[in-house]
Amino acid sequence: MSYRGRGRGGYNNNNGNRGGFSQQNVDQFAAANSVPxxxxxWNNATQEECISFIARKTKISVMNASVDxxxxxxxxxxxxxxxxxxxxQWSGVKFAGQSLKITKAIAVNSISGQMGLGVATNTNNSKAPNTIETITTFLKSRYNPESKLLNLSAVDRDPQLQQEGFFASISTTSKFFPALMxxxxxxxxxxxxxxxxxxxxxxxxxxxTLAQTFPLLKNLALSNNNITNIRTFELWKRKLNFLRELVVMxxxxxxxxxxxxxxxxxxxxMMKNFPRLVVLNGEIVRDENKLLSLVSFPFATQGMFFQDETIQQVSTNFITNFFNLWDTNRQELMILYQQESQxxxxxDSSHPHVIEIESGPSTNSRSFSSYNNSNNNNDSPFGYYIPHSRNLTKVSSxxxxxxxxxxxxxxIFKMFSQLPKTRHDLLSNPNLFSLExxxxxxxxxxxxxxxGYFEETAIPDDNSAVTNPSSSGGNNRNRFQKNNNKKIPxxxxxxxxxFVIIPGPNGSMIVASDLLTVRLFADADAWNTPTPTPVVQAGVPSQQVPTNVPAAVPNASIPAVPAAAPGAPTPNDLPPDVKANLNDLQQQILVRVLVDTKLNFQFAIMLCEQxxxxxxxCINNFKQSVATLPPTAYM
Incomplete structure (x- = not known):
């Protein structure tokens, strides 16, 4: 066989393209194996400048770009x-004097593939755009933007969908709803x-797939169907966490x-599967106000950011429970960690400011670096932390x-035991914390x-890292032996x-990574203005957290407190830091609530404020909530 006249190298001379591949083939291949x-x-600049800007700003390459x-x-x-x-997530970034709007496009090939049309391998793909247009038109005709209602009732009897053959076979019928979502x-x-x-x-x-597409769904109607088993709803357990009303008549x-x-x-x-369900078949099954008080995060400050409401719910529940146990019983935290957890x-030895140490107003101000460079570990307020510090700018070995x-x-528990005991005022002073x-x-x-900040309340349960530095495993051997009997302030x-937390078994959360940085005490000006205004996060009721409780609650508006029995505790028995933030009448109320409910300080103060x-x-709210309070709420 002669290869003359067939082009250089013996390849078929197909319009100058090797192997018959045209640019159109390349674009189709790229589109079939990527996300549009x-x-x-972007109009104030060229297409190339926009793509180059996105690559520099986001480190993401946008390929095969074209303009409609x-x-x-x-x-x-x-x-x-x-x-x-x-x-x-970069949508809104400024480019050439305008804000870019970046969205995912409708993927023709992927959706058509779900409908079983085989567009990715079929050269005649004329039906694919028609399919997408039909479904898109159907969705828009069934969507009411004012009430935010999507009506998907009796879809198999829609004339246009029937004409297109979406329900002609079991195969296409089963693929229709995933494509719709x-x-x-x-x-x-x-x-x-x-x-x-x-x-x-x-x-x-x-x-x-309804739960994945609309995870924040509030109302769902499933009436006039053929559902027979309650267990079928376990498919959506912990997925529709904001569902308020369900109809299954x-x-x-x-x-x-x-x-x-x-x-x-x-x-x-139903209440187990949907934690915020209030109305079932028109009947109220939960006290909505009580439910909101239990599931709503008490933080309403400027320093809080949540990517969405689902993440807000998981992260705020995790934070409040974690630090409650961190301050009271660190052993119980071990259930959150696995053998691969770190x-x-x-x-932090890079703080540039001179900050006053909390031991009293007469204490001389010293810079962080002066403590860090001290020859004696016990001279530093960080004496309990330095033996464990993994500051990679300081530790070279x-x-x-x-x-x-x-x-x-x-x-992990061994290191937890070698850190001082603490108190985090997350609930009483949320404006002093920032959560992302x-x-x-x-x-x-x-x-x-x-x-945020914490207050050290006691020395570590295991103080061997200070009294016996060689036990910490680092290079502190014999370095601080001389004065190890001094008390660290x-x-x-x-x-x-x-934290990096990931889903675990049975809906639990596991801590994959936990990194703690300790610094000298500083105020919360980084996320609070001098006169903070509450910012309502998505799904969080607006609350004004009082920074000056006596001024916020006048004495005249508070009913008298019943007389205490002889020998009962008095306001004089309250800790000084608690008394400092309360007026006389509030102190009396707090004491009576502590005695009558047996709650600990944290929950008693929260009950009084709410x-x-x-x-x-206070007593009425306590009686309503007593069945749902955890054991750690009590003294």
């Missing part, structure tokens, strides 16, 4: 859905309520109930670096950072603590 994004607001001449939308592709999600997600519909009535559903399998599940016990069992199981702490990284439950929480998609978890410290320092209201 769309960019608006009719709409002016710049469309390109990124490698994965995770990268696309990360890029959309995919497009709904791409359209960024704001949905509070969904009606899925009259679809002949026997279980939730075919509509399971005219399903065998409720139509066949024979006794009051069966009705109560249905209510109980903990390390460091003393590889052996010391590894020795000061605690891995696994046993090593973001999703951590690499591990499917949450990255959470808390800034206790006081206030500022701190930063960063009851507006009304003694009778």
């Amino acid at each position: 994004v769309e960019i608006l607001g 001449q009719q709409t002016g939308i710049l469309r390109g592709y990124v490698r994965t859905a995770a990268v696309a999600d990360e890029l959309t 995919k497009i709904a997600d791409e359209l960024k519909l704001e949905v509070d309520s969904v009606d899925v009535s009259g679809n002949n559903l026997k279980d939730l399998t075919s509509i399971s 005219n399903n065998p599940l409720v139509s066949n109930l024979r006794s009051a016990n069966e009705v109560d069992n249905i209510k109980l199981e 903990f390390s702490m460091q003393v 590889v052996k010391s670096k590894m020795a000061r990284l605690a891995v696994g439950q046993q090593n 929480s973001y999703s951590y998609p690499q591990l499917g978890g949450i990255l959470l950072t808390l800034h 206790l006081g206030k410290k500022s701190f930063d603590r960063t 009851s507006q320092w009304d003694y009778q209201q």
Whole structure:
């Protein structure tokens, strides 16, 4: 066989392209193996300048970019859905005098593939855009933006969908709803309520993706279906955490109930699956005010940031429970750590300011560096921390670096035991703390950072790192032996603590990484203005946290406190730091609440504040909540 005339190298001379691959083929291949994004607001510059700016700013490459001449939308592709999600978080960044709007585009190939059209391998893909347009038109016709209602009732009887053959076979029927949710997600519909009535559903399998598309859903109607088993709702357990109202009327599940016990069992199981459920089939099953008081985070300050309401709920629950145990019983925290979990702490020695130490007004101001460079560990207020400090700018030995990284439950608890006992006033002084929480998609978890202060209340349970420095595992051997009988001062410290928490078994959370930084005490001006104004975070009721309680609650507005029995505690028995923030009448109320409820200080003060320092209201609220309070709430 002669190869003459077939082009250089023996390849087929197909319009000058080797192997028959054209630029169109390359673009189609790239589109089929990446995620499309769309960019608006770039018009004050060129397409190339915009793509270059995004690469510099976000470290993300947008490939195969092109401009739709009719709409002016710049469309390109990124490698994965995770990268696309990360890029959309930069939406709003300023470029050439305008704010860029970056969104994920509707992926023709992926959605068509879900519908079984085979577009990725079929050269004739004319049906794919028509399919997407049909579903998009259907969604828009069923969506009410004013009420934020998406009506998906009786979708199999929609004339246009029937004409397109979406329900012609079991295969296409089963793929329709996931494709519907995919497009709904791409359209960024704001949905509070969904009606899925009259679809002949026997279980939730075919509509399971509803929880992923609308995790903040508040109202759901599933009436006039064929659901028979209460266990089918376990599919959405801990997924629709903000569902307030559920309707399941005219399903065998409720139509066949024979006794009051069966009705109560249905209510109980629904409340287990949906923690914020208030109304079931038109009947109130929970006290909504009480529920909000239990699930709402008491922080309403400027220093709080939550990426979304789901992350807010998980992170605030985690923080309040974690630091309650950190201050009272660190052994119980070990259930949150696994053998691969890591903990390390460091003393921040880079603070440039001269800050007054908390041992009293007569104490001379000293810089942080002067303490850090002291020849005696006991001269420093950080004496309990320095033996464990893994500050990599100070610790050069590889052996010391590894020795000061605690891995696994046993090593982590050992280090916990060698740190001073503390108190974090998270609930009583939330404006002195700042909390940030973001999703951590690499591990499917949450990255959470808390800034604030704590007060040291006692020396560590295990003080061997100070009295016997060689036991800490670092290079402190014999360095501080001379004066190890001196008492290290206790006081206030500022701190930063960063957690990476990931989902564990049975809906629990596991701490994958825990990093603590300890600094000299500083105020909260970084996130508070001199006259702080409460900022309402998504899903958090607006609360004004009193910074000056006596002024905020006049004596005249508080009812008289019942007389105490002879020999009962008096306000004089309260700790000085508690008395300093309360007027005389509030001190009396707090003492009576402590005696009558047996709550500890933390929960008693929180109860008084939420009851507006009304003694009778305190008792009423306590009686309503007593069944749900944890054992740690009591003295």
